[in-house]
Amino acid sequence: MKNLSTLQKLITILQETQHISSAISLLSWDQETYMPKGAGEARAAQLSFLMGLQHERQIGKALKKALFEWVDLETGSLKTDSSDWEDAASALLREAWRDYHHASCLPSDFVRTLGLESSLAHQVWIEARKTNNFSLFAPRLKHIVALKKQEAEYLGYEESPYDALMDRFEPGMTVAKIAPLFEALKAKLVPLVQKIAQSKIKADEALFKKYYDPQKQWDFGLDVLKTMGYDFNCGRQDRSAHPFTTSFHPSDVRITTRVDAHDLLSSLFSSIHEGGHGLYDQGLPAEYYGTPLGDSISLGIHESQSRLWENSVGRSRAFWTHFFPKLVAIFPENLKGVDFETFYTAVNGVRPSLIRVESDEVTYNLHIMLRFEIERLIFEEGLPVEELPAVWNEKMESYLGIRPETDADGVLQDVHWSGGAFGYFPTYTLGNLYAAQFFNQAKQDMPDLTDKISAGDLLPLKTWLNEKIHRLGRQYSSEQMVRRVCGEAPNPDYFTDYLEEKFSKIYRFSS
């Protein structure tokens, strides 16, 4: 039976290409953390060139030859019966072909141009957001949208060009699948938001807006990360304008956060969120670095890891049972005398807000649905870039009942579009759905999990995720993975049941 050792040549070629990809990732990390401001243009040119080089290798002769030995390059089907192959090996071939196929749809010049334009647009977006000037960003965004439309055509699709874009982030995801899911979710979320708004229980969020020493916040975040099992021998945390996670190898996974002296939870939940991503990347098998077996399944599954830690764990009663006393000891002047219920309710404040990344577990997905609809309008209906601010503001009003006063707090708030990441947002909501289902299963598998968390012992959960999900790389699709772990297809009810149960208790209404 053929196994992974049969594929050594292919694996080596993939790992060499990954060396270039990881250099690109470091250059990008550096751009967001330590790069001097004046270097933006040179860095953009460099990134563009390296992306082209990476792409040339992804479709290069060596890769094609090594793949063609086992796989039909046109169709992706194995040349010999799949029963000849061990599962991991056939999965590697299936996914390596998928990557090759996607890359081969795009000309290298196109990849370079997109890389260059994205890098430049990103820099303009930073300035536009800072100065609340959408018209500065609009011409750049137009370029990006045109390129992404072109990309969708290169990649091909059955129903919607937007499908081609989503598929890059969540393989197999389509508008046809996701639109009804989002509708069903919305039908449950909107009344839930209303019930919470009508509750007599109010979250005292002013509690978190006092002055909290940034260094102490930072140190507390590190403490939580260490408790989660994030390995600082193989990772770091740095500051950046927008929190993110990047990985160069399982032995070098980096997360970032930002610290606001007048927002206790912003930095902490960023750290926990990115730490969840980081645990996934650190848990991928190093021996398959650079191959699909050393890669994450999809952005939705990746996001499930960050959401599980941030929300299912980080905003839970059990988590704060352990960590609240520690926090009080660090910030006695602000928190001494605050009772646990007040604090826990404040952590779980729910209210319509303008900024996605600051929103709560319940309203968060409404922010995503708004973006999903706008992206569909752009790619399915040809909505012009100039009209984005108006459409954004209308939809905010219709979904959340509030209207941004500035574009900086509206259409300019997210980094994604500047980098060409259209089709990315829906994976955030998918992540929430997967997270709830995984966490439910973890509690089934480990009946004492809540007790462990209450005692500050987070490692059993981390180990469970390592074992069940991380170590398998991309051997299974996201749907297969959910079925494997939970014995059931992806099911959004776990998420809405979780929300109803949790928030009906906090805000005391019948679920």
Next chain:
Amino acid sequence: MKNLSTLQKLITILQETQHISSAISLLSWDQETYMPKGAGEARAAQLSFLMGLQHERQIGKALKKALFEWVDLETGSLKTDSSDWEDAASALLREAWRDYHHASCLPSDFVRTLGLESSLAHQVWIEARKTNNFSLFAPRLKHIVALKKQEAEYLGYEESPYDALMDRFEPGMTVAKIAPLFEALKAKLVPLVQKIAQSKIKADEALFKKYYDPQKQWDFGLDVLKTMGYDFNCGRQDRSAHPFTTSFHPSDVRITTRVDAHDLLSSLFSSIHEGGHGLYDQGLPAEYYGTPLGDSISLGIHESQSRLWENSVGRSRAFWTHFFPKLVAIFPENLKGVDFETFYTAVNGVRPSLIRVESDEVTYNLHIMLRFEIERLIFEEGLPVEELPAVWNEKMESYLGIRPETDADGVLQDVHWSGGAFGYFPTYTLGNLYAAQFFNQAKQDMPDLTDKISAGDLLPLKTWLNEKIHRLGRQYSSEQMVRRVCGEAPNPDYFTDYLEEKFSKIYRFSS
């Protein structure tokens, strides 16, 4: 007449290769500053691969074709009369061929192996130095020496294999040229050291060993760097175990330093020294990034820039006339009441010491000569690696009259050999010689230079260096550059005259 626009194709190819080289530089910078410890092995593999890739492009078809259009690839001679070419363009062709020729002497596999071994040896050296365990490092160093011997054979030489290694760092430099120079220098330095030792004036170096708040030291260093004109919009300073400068582009030049709370001058002079390197790299013409016209001439000339700032400026009476009162204001508890002469003499303490990077202007070059002799013994006489500690200690005794008690303070102190940088040390002394000659000329060209420096106005000197040296890249050889700037061939007397004049005044003996 053919000019640089004729060479656009070649320039583009060189710049693309530079994108890879700059990525390698960032990966190396990161390795010394922020990389998590656990990532060493993965980083070594990545660097090795990328060095091979860079090398493949340096001798690749595209480069050869673009170069062959104008140059005979075997001999480097121009195909048409050199009077057909503008100076800058013919210089670009001459130097691009030189780079190509060197690269073409080395097989790509050899380059990859050397990259991997250097990276691994570097990590072992760190551990060996920390634990004072030369025998841990010896087997790795043996590999490196064997590879460098191989490299010398690949590159070819006329008299000494060591010439081939020095030529990489200082084009055209040979043992035959440098050995008599070093002998002459030694003949003047040894009596100078003696005269200073016999002087009744003693430097009160204990002054600098009190506690000096590291953050205040850091901030003072930044202040000096800004005054020098180091551009923080196109550069940074970070902490690392060993100070260094690296450049990814003139808009992104990074220096590092280390801060010791009980050594006021160590961090400051590191900053000034690396800042001098940084000014050179920031002053190179961005439009020729990646080509010889955007590159520095040699390590000797590079070092002349750091030494000029560190010693001719940073340890001068004029410099401290401006900066001493500022320093007193920052550290009043340690420095209030210390008179200027005491401070200035302490800055210029001269005494035999074990560690090269902590030694003074006068004894420094003796440290270099010792290393030069040992490197010659290795490459000309086959001195075995195992014998290095004993030979080192003997030579220390003979040159400086002191013997290291540990190998960490002896043969293990420098990073260079772990990275395969044999033939590098002599460029430090060349840098001292060039620096003295350049600075002498700067004072001729700007008679009020000393007054400017005394007033804290360092920009005229920076601008002079930009104009005279930096902006010209590698258009001229080091010897040509010295002749161009100073109207005379490189002449070591400027350095010894400078030392005698300065130190005879401080230590009050007749020069």
